[in-house]
Amino acid sequence: MQNSPEKRMETVLVTGGAGFIGCAISESLLRSFNRVVVVDNLHPQIHESGERPLGLADGVELIEADITDSATWDRVLPEVNPDVVIHLAAETGTGQSLEEATRHTHVNVVGTSQLLDGFIRNKTLPRRIVLSSSRAVYGEGAWRKEDGKLFYPGQRTSETLDKAEWDFAGAEPTAMNAAEVFPAPVSVYGATKLAQENILQAWAKSYGVETAILRLQNVYGPGQSLINPYTGIMSLFCRMAMGGRSIPLYEDGNVRRDFILIDDVASAIVAGAVSAQTHPTPLDIGSGEFQTIGTAAETIAARYAAPAPHVTGQYRQGDVRHAWADISAAKSVLGWAPRYNLEQGIVRLADWIDVQPDVKPA
Numbered sequence: 001m002q003n004s005p006e007k008r009m010e011t012v013l014v015t016g017g018a019g020f021i022g023c024a025i026s027e028s029l030l031r032s033f034n035r036v037v038v039v040d041n042l043h044p045q046i047h048e049s050g051e052r053p054l055g056l057a058d059g060v061e062l063i064e065a066d067i068t069d070s071a072t073w074d075r076v077l078p079e080v081n082p083d084v085v086i087h088l089a090a091e092t093g094t095g096q097s098l099e100e101a102t103r104h105t106h107v108n109v110v111g112t113s114q115l116l117d118g119f120i121r122n123k124t125l126p127r128r129i130v131l132s133s134s135r136a137v138y139g140e141g142a143w144r145k146e147d148g149k150l151f152y153p154g155q156r157t158s159e160t161l162d163k164a165e166w167d168f169a170g171a172e173p174t175a176m177n178a179a180e181v182f183p184a185p186v187s188v189y190g191a192t193k194l195a196q197e198n199i200l201q202a203w204a205k206s207y208g209v210e211t212a213i214l215r216l217q218n219v220y221g222p223g224q225s226l227i228n229p230y231t232g233i234m235s236l237f238c239r240m241a242m243g244g245r246s247i248p249l250y251e252d253g254n255v256r257r258d259f260i261l262i263d264d265v266a267s268a269i270v271a272g273a274v275s276a277q278t279h280p281t282p283l284d285i286g287s288g289e290f291q292t293i294g295t296a297a298e299t300i301a302a303r304y305a306a307p308a309p310h311v312t313g314q315y316r317q318g319d320v321r322h323a324w325a326d327i328s329a330a331k332s333v334l335g336w337a338p339r340y341n342l343e344q345g346i347v348r349l350a351d352w353i354d355v356q357p358d359v360k361p362a
């Protein structure tokens with residue numbers, strides 16, 4: 001990572017640290033902290049075997065426990081006494097959250113409040129809490145009318161989507177920037193991520209705990225789940241192309257996303273944990289550029305010599321039309337910058353998938 005911190009005699013506790021992002025930061029955390037402890041329930045939707053993931057660096061202590069259970073924190077916090085917490089554990093399926101709202105709310109919201117209550121009950125406080133929030137808090141974000149004025153278009157409805165009216169007529173989307181764009185989630189998942197942010201900020205300010213809230217765009221790359229059907233569009237596209245299929249593109253294929261390689265997210269999160277500066281409001285983390293889903297799919301199809309992608313006109317409730325981040329604040333506060341572009345990232349992802357055992361074409 002860019003700001004290569006010296007190793008500190010501190011303990012970091014990572015919730016959900018056995019997942020995609022948790023494994024990717026584990027080596028770097030061992031270099032930066034004296035002790036690294038992960039609390040993760042090895043959720044079967046992510047961890048098929050139920051065993052410690054190979055990607056979790058040796059030297060990281062794994063405690064298998066549920067963050068929503070108060071007993072977890074009464075057991076863990078007095079013994080671990082973390083200086084820094086990186087809170088990653090979450091239910092992450094955007095579409096799934098509309099059908100399983102209670103499950104997402106329970107883990108994401110109650111799981112967060114249980115962690116915070118655990119600190120108070122056990123009379124210990126961390127110095128800093130880093131939260132992996134999401135671009136999902138913005139919903140459709142802010143769009144600019146032809147007269148230059150910003151407005152919030154709200155949620156797209158089945159009525160307009162059924163008519164293939166994908167964009168908001170007469171307006172252009174703008175980059176997501178926490179300093180300027182209000183959150184307005186359009187999925188239960190997004191609403192729970194915003195609730196996490198609000199609960200953490202209110203609590204942390206009251207107790208003088210520092211926060212680093214990072215709103216991540218679409219993360220992809222080596223280590224991404226190849227079995228979770230609810231997340232990971234890039235790995236799904238790779239598995240389709242690997243099987244010789246033409247990748248189906250929802251809407252008109254021109255949905256914009258900011259794809260950020262896992263290595264760049266890992267460096268941002270570790271910077272959030274060790275940086276000298278924190279920031280009172282959330283920071284946006286992405287590549288800082290958008291690509292259309294069609295472009296990403298074409299790049300993947302070319303990598304596998306698969307047929308060209310095709311537009312289906314289907315859509316998914318809860319998906320937003322366009323999303324990309326303005327990363328200028330994150331760069332200046334964290335001293336961080338992404339290093340990989342989409343082409344380089346897709347090569348890394350596909351090379352990794354090629355050597356995974358038992359990977360099945362989709």
Ligand SMILES: NC(=O)c1ccc[n+]([C@@H]2O[C@H](COP(=O)([O-])OP(=O)(O)OC[C@H]3O[C@@H](n4cnc5c(N)ncnc54)[C@H](O)[C@@H]3O)[C@@H](O)[C@H]2O)c1
Pocket residue numbers: 015016017018019020021022039040041042043046047065066067068087088089090091092107111132133134135193215216217218219220225
């Ligand atoms: N991957 C992305 O594209 C992305 C984008 C924006 C935000 N985020 C956020 O980053 C964080 C990590 O995402 P990820 O991609 O690593 O997800 P992941 O699903 O790979 O990892 C989440 C981990 O949390 C664990 N977990 C789930 N419920 C738990 C519970 N009740 N108790 C303990 N552990 C539990 C799972 O076992 C898993 O190891 C999440 O908070 C997510 O909202 C991810």
